[in-house]
Amino acid sequence: MTDTIHKPAVDYRRRQKLARISRNLAILIGALVVAIYVLAPVAWLVSSSFQTEAEIVSVPPHWIPEDPTLRNFEAIFTAGNEEEITYENRSGQDPASGGYIPSTAKNLLPAMWNSTVVATLVVILNLLVGVPAAYALAKIRFMGRDASIYFILMTRVIPDIALVVPFFLVIKNLGMLDSIWSLVLTYLAVTVPFTVFILVQYFEGLPDELDKAARVDGCSRIQALVRVFLPLSLPSLVAVVLFAFLTSWNEFLLALMFTQTSASQTLPIVLAAFTSDFTISFSFINAAGVLAIVPPIIVAVIFERYIVSGLTAGAVKG
Amino acid sequence: MSRPFNSHMRRRDFLRTSAAAGTMALAAPRLALAQGASDLTMHTWSAAVDTVQSHLNAFTASSGINVNYGNSPWAQYREGMVTKFVGGAPLDMMWVSDAWLPEWVEAGWIAPVDGFKNLTQYNSEAEEFCNDSMTYNGRQYGLTYYTDYMAFLYDEEKVKAAGFDAPPTTWDEVVEQSLVMKEKGISDYPMMLAMAQESWLIEFMSTLVFSHGGRFIDENGMSSMTSEKDGAMEALQWVVDAVSKHGIVSPACVETGELSGLKAFASGNHAFAMVAKYRLRMLNDPEQSQVAGNVQQTLMPKGGNGAHNTVGWMRFHGMSSQAAADPIRAEATAKLIEWFGGKSDGAYKFQKLLFLDIGAGFGVKPLFDDPEIKAAYNAYGDVEVIKAQQSLAMQKDVVTPWFGEWNETNGTAWQSAILGNTDVASAIAKSSDAWDELKEDY
Numbered sequence: 001m002t003d004t005i006h007k008p009a010v011d012y013r014r015r016q017k018l019a020r021i022s023r024n025l026a027i028l029i030g031a032l033v034v035a036i037y038v039l040a041p042v043a044w045l046v047s048s049s050f051q052t053e054a055e056i057v058s059v060p061p062h063w064i065p066e067d068p069t070l071r072n073f074e075a076i077f078t079a080g081n082e083e084e085i086t087y088e089n090r091s092g093q094d095p096a097s098g099g100y101i102p103s104t105a106k107n108l109l110p111a112m113w114n115s116t117v118v119a120t121l122v123v124i125l126n127l128l129v130g131v132p133a134a135y136a137l138a139k140i141r142f143m144g145r146d147a148s149i150y151f152i153l154m155t156r157v158i159p160d161i162a163l164v165v166p167f168f169l170v171i172k173n174l175g176m177l178d179s180i181w182s183l184v185l186t187y188l189a190v191t192v193p194f195t196v197f198i199l200v201q202y203f204e205g206l207p208d209e210l211d212k213a214a215r216v217d218g219c220s221r222i223q224a225l226v227r228v229f230l231p232l233s234l235p236s237l238v239a240v241v242l243f244a245f246l247t248s249w250n251e252f253l254l255a256l257m258f259t260q261t262s263a264s265q266t267l268p269i270v271l272a273a274f275t276s277d278f279t280i281s282f283s284f285i286n287a288a289g290v291l292a293i294v295p296p297i298i299v300a301v302i303f304e305r306y307i308v309s310g311l312t313a314g315a316v317k318g
Numbered sequence: 319m320s321r322p323f324n325s326h327m328r329r330r331d332f333l334r335t336s337a338a339a340g341t342m343a344l345a346a347p348r349l350a351l352a353q354g355a356s357d358l359t360m361h362t363w364s365a366a367v368d369t370v371q372s373h374l375n376a377f378t379a380s381s382g383i384n385v386n387y388g389n390s391p392w393a394q395y396r397e398g399m400v401t402k403f404v405g406g407a408p409l410d411m412m413w414v415s416d417a418w419l420p421e422w423v424e425a426g427w428i429a430p431v432d433g434f435k436n437l438t439q440y441n442s443e444a445e446e447f448c449n450d451s452m453t454y455n456g457r458q459y460g461l462t463y464y465t466d467y468m469a470f471l472y473d474e475e476k477v478k479a480a481g482f483d484a485p486p487t488t489w490d491e492v493v494e495q496s497l498v499m500k501e502k503g504i505s506d507y508p509m510m511l512a513m514a515q516e517s518w519l520i521e522f523m524s525t526l527v528f529s530h531g532g533r534f535i536d537e538n539g540m541s542s543m544t545s546e547k548d549g550a551m552e553a554l555q556w557v558v559d560a561v562s563k564h565g566i567v568s569p570a571c572v573e574t575g576e577l578s579g580l581k582a583f584a585s586g587n588h589a590f591a592m593v594a595k596y597r598l599r600m601l602n603d604p605e606q607s608q609v610a611g612n613v614q615q616t617l618m619p620k621g622g623n624g625a626h627n628t629v630g631w632m633r634f635h636g637m638s639s640q641a642a643a644d645p646i647r648a649e650a651t652a653k654l655i656e657w658f659g660g661k662s663d664g665a666y667k668f669q670k671l672l673f674l675d676i677g678a679g680f681g682v683k684p685l686f687d688d689p690e691i692k693a694a695y696n697a698y699g700d701v702e703v704i705k706a707q708q709s710l711a712m713q714k715d716v717v718t719p720w721f722g723e724w725n726e727t728n729g730t731a732w733q734s735a736i737l738g739n740t741d742v743a744s745a746i747a748k749s750s751d752a753w754d755e756l757k758e759d760y
Contacts, residue, residue: 054605084375090675091368103368168405177407178388257401260361260388272391273364 042293049073049287056282072101072287079106101284102274107262108288111270116295118180118266119248122187126195126244127237129188134199135225139211149200152193160190164257171258182258183266187251191244198243202236203229238306245299267292357384358410358641358650361399363392369675373668377657383650403427403638410641410651411658413463415633416451420719422636423454429642430457434652437461440660440682447630448681450713460634461659462681464672467630467711468525469595469704470619475612476504476589485616487626489530489556492590492619496566499589507568509560510588512579513736514572515729522576523732524629524714525592526553531623534716539757541750550749552621555742558735572733584608592618595704596677602698615703617710630711632681635659679708720756727752 043063048056050068083089091103137149167186176182206229214224230237252268259265265273271292274285300307362370367389374385386408390398396418402409403425414422422428431437440461441449448462472485480499486492496508512522527534530553536542543550560567568574574582576593583591584600584607593601595615604610617626635658641651658668669680673691685691686705695701716724728749735745 052605085368085371086375087372087671090372102364103366104364164401165404168401168407172405172407256390256394256398260390261386269391272393273389275391275393 045286045289045293048283049290051283053281053283056286072284075101075105075284076108076287076291079108102281104262104270104273105284105288107265107270107273108267108291110262111265111267112291112295114180114264115249115267118183118187119245119295121184122191122248123241123244125184125188126191126240130192130195130199130240131230131237132222132225133192134196134203135221135229137196138200138203139208140221149197152196155189155193156197160253163189164253167254168257177258178260178264179258180264180266183248183251183255183264186254186258187244187248190251191247194243195240198236198240199233202233206232235306238303242299242303242307246296249296357386358647358654359386359388359408360411360654361388361390361402361409362413363395364389365392366672366676366678369668369671373658373662373671376662377654380663381650381653381657383653385654399427406640408640409638410647411654412636412638413633414460414636416631416714417717417721419452419454419459420717420721423457423459424719426639428459428636429639429648430459431461431637431652431655432458434649434656436656437652437660443682443684445630445681445683445708445711447711447713448632448634451630451632451717452634460636461655462669463633463635463659464669464678465630465632465681466594466596466679467708468521468592468618468628469598469615469707470617470628471583471591471593471598471601471613471615473583473586473589473609473612474614475609476508479504480589485614486590486619487617489619489621493560493564493566496560496589497564500566505587505589507566507587508589509567510574510579510583510591510593511557511560511567511571512574512576512592513557513733514575514578515726515733516575518576519729519732520714520716520725521594521629521631522592523550523553523728524712524716525618526557528627528629528712529553529618529624530556530621531625531627532621535753539718541753543746543750543753544743547623549746551742551746552623554732554735554746556621557732558738558742561736562738569737572736595707596679599677599698615699615707617703617707625710626707627710627712628707629714630708631714683709716753718757718760720760724749724753724756 044061047063047065049072050070051062051065052067052069052071055062055065055067091101137145167189171177171182171186174182174185176185210228210232211224214228215221219227250268251266252272255266255269256272259269262270271285271288274281274288360374370389371387374387378384395413396415399412401407403422412428414428438458441458444462445465448465449458452458452460452462474485476499477485477495480495480502482495482498486495492509496505499505499508513519524534527550531547532543532545532549532551532553534541534543534550542548545551557567561569561571571579579591580593580597580601582588583593586608598613598615601607601613602610607613618628620626635655637648637651637655641647656662660666662668666680666682666685669682670685670688670691672678673680673685674694680691683705686701692701695704718724731740731745731749734740735742740748
């Protein structure tokens with residue numbers, strides 16, 4: 001009798017332990033599969049940037065370069081842009097040769113600078129425009145407030161491709177073609193509605209009493225916003241900063257339409273231009289791609305601890 | 319505490335300042351445009367940027383005309399240009415693909431250049447298919463930037479190993495030599511054909527049709543594909559037989575794109591290939607090809623009614639309608655087009671530079687006699703064969719405003735026949751009907 005009572009209890013504990021181990025193992029394997037799926041392209045990007053063209057197309061692929069080369073990176077960092085191009089000093093590279101470096105390699109670093117300036121300006125202007133707008137919509141009651149919020153949100157429903165020609169006409173009439181200001185202006189139109197929407201949701205979640213208390217203590221609206229609401233809104237501000245920065249950094253379509261020289265071209269355009277109608281240097285493009293992902297990674301690392309809470313900010317209305 | 323935005327005066331000041339700033343922003347561009355009014359604007363895709371810039375700087379030094387040079391990626395070039403045309407962006411000269419000519423002319427974006435004698439004087443020295451490819455409704459729209467054609471390449475070592483002294487000259491001989499190679503185990507699929515649905519497909523199909531002595535359409539623009547003798551039937555029948563009857567072309571050819579086919583040929587899998595002529599240099603480069611040194615070009619094999627014809631394609635320097643509307647601008651733009659597409663300082667300098675720098679083919683015959691060009695070609699090919707084949711190149715006859723729509727139907731029909739899902743006559747009839755219907759609609 002004792003045996004019959006005791007035995008099932010032991011089995012139950014073993015089964016529980018086995019189930020826990022199996023579950024953890026399944027999670028671990030799943031996580032590994034997802035990690036490999038996500039990281040493999042990045043690993044290949046980095047690995048192939050150190051390979052020659054012939055090694056990149058070898059079968060099976062070499063994940064670790066057999067004959068690593070820094071040739072692509074050297075070409076990017078040593079390319080000069082000062083001298084006037086003549087018949088004598090032109091690049092004259094043959095794309096059919098294995099070691100092809102596009103003559104536009106020298107535009108890569110200026111393009112990175114343009115991308116950085118555009119993305120930074122868009123982030124700053126986004127905060128300057130979006131934060132007060134969101135505060136006003138969240139905390140000041142006025143006629144048409146809800147309609148304003150929905151109108152702002154509605155502008156994000158229109159696909160970018162539909163906006164290209166109207167934007168182009170505005171930019172052309174403002175004389176901003178081939179200027180980074182054309183990008184700053186249009187990226188603001190794309191990012192500010194999202195910024196306002198996220199921040200409105202977050203500010204609405206903060207008690208009105210805080211606002212009233214600040215006002216009773218003599219704060220102006222601006223002071224209440226800066227001294228009370230902003231310190232409490234850090235996670236959502238980080239989400240907004242990340243969104244604005246990454247959107248501006250990666251944007252292609254509008255930059256393709258509004259820029260045409262290295263004075264204003266951003267990184268995605270210069271990267272795409274490395275593919276010609278004759279050939280593609282995979283090795284060089286991958287080296288350029290490695291450089292292109294560095295700034296977004298730095299931004300993500302800086303704001304890492306706010307990212308998850310920031311991305312869910314405003315998702316649940318309190 | 320101060321209340322900076324609580325005063326009516328300050329709010330008004332703010333609005334006043336904003337309005338002033340807006341007005342200035344709107345006025346500024348007109349000043350900027352006025353200042354740069356005499357400059358020309360040239361837009362190209364991002365190829366040979368340094369070569370273009372060096373030639374452009376020489377143009378400015380020679381003519382005193384400043385040119386704003388912009389470029390954008392090849393893959394998105396057409397879309398970008400359409401936006402620029404629609405948006406009225408300043409634009410005088412641009413590169414145009416022969417495939418876009420009907421669309422851009424019909425939309426009124428580019429203007430004919432045949433009114434400029436300094437440009438048409440070069441027609442007599444240009445390849446006929448180049449002149450044809452720049453002509454639409456009887457008007458010429460530019461001067462050649464670069465040109466190339468579909469070439470027939472063979473692996474000399476494999477041909478000799480199969481016991482043949484010379485490469486095939488007819489499509490029947492291609493079958494004959496391929497069957498021997500299969501029998502001797504030299505290659506499973508000796509002939510490489512890339513028939514995947516991609517932009518290259520029409521070039522491959524046109525080559526097969528032209529080399530069999532056929533055409534897709536007649537002189538009135540109506541379909542002639544179903545004609546037994548000079549249509550597309552014979553060409554498609556050869557491909558179908560090569561895949562299903564003789565087994566000398568892989569059935570996977572319908573999924574093989576030009577680049578994949580090229581890599582397969584470079585790895586030594588095939589003995590014969592139909593690829594763009596400029597690929598010959600890469601195929602004979604030991605750094606990029608396993609069969610380097612063995613790859614030779616011969617004239618495109620011919621069918622029963624054929625004469626070694628192939629298809630040629632080209633890109634050209636065009637003039638915008640915007641530039642053509644202003645006589646002074648048009649004249650300056652014509653000078654710029656001549657500098658690039660014609661002679662500069664008495665020689666076809668730009669086409670020669672492009673060939674020497676990036677291997678781009680040229681469209682003017684006298685350059686074949688240039689010693690530097692001969693030496694460059696002979697380093698990896700036979701300049702006489704290259705020249706002879708170029709003279710037999712023909713313009714694609716299906717480039718029309720409805721080409722894109724028809725191309726889908728045509729490609730699918732050919733692929734169905736190759737896979738044995740339909741017979742050759744039905745596939746060609748379907749393609750032919752689609753052509754005539756679209757022509758009616760447009």
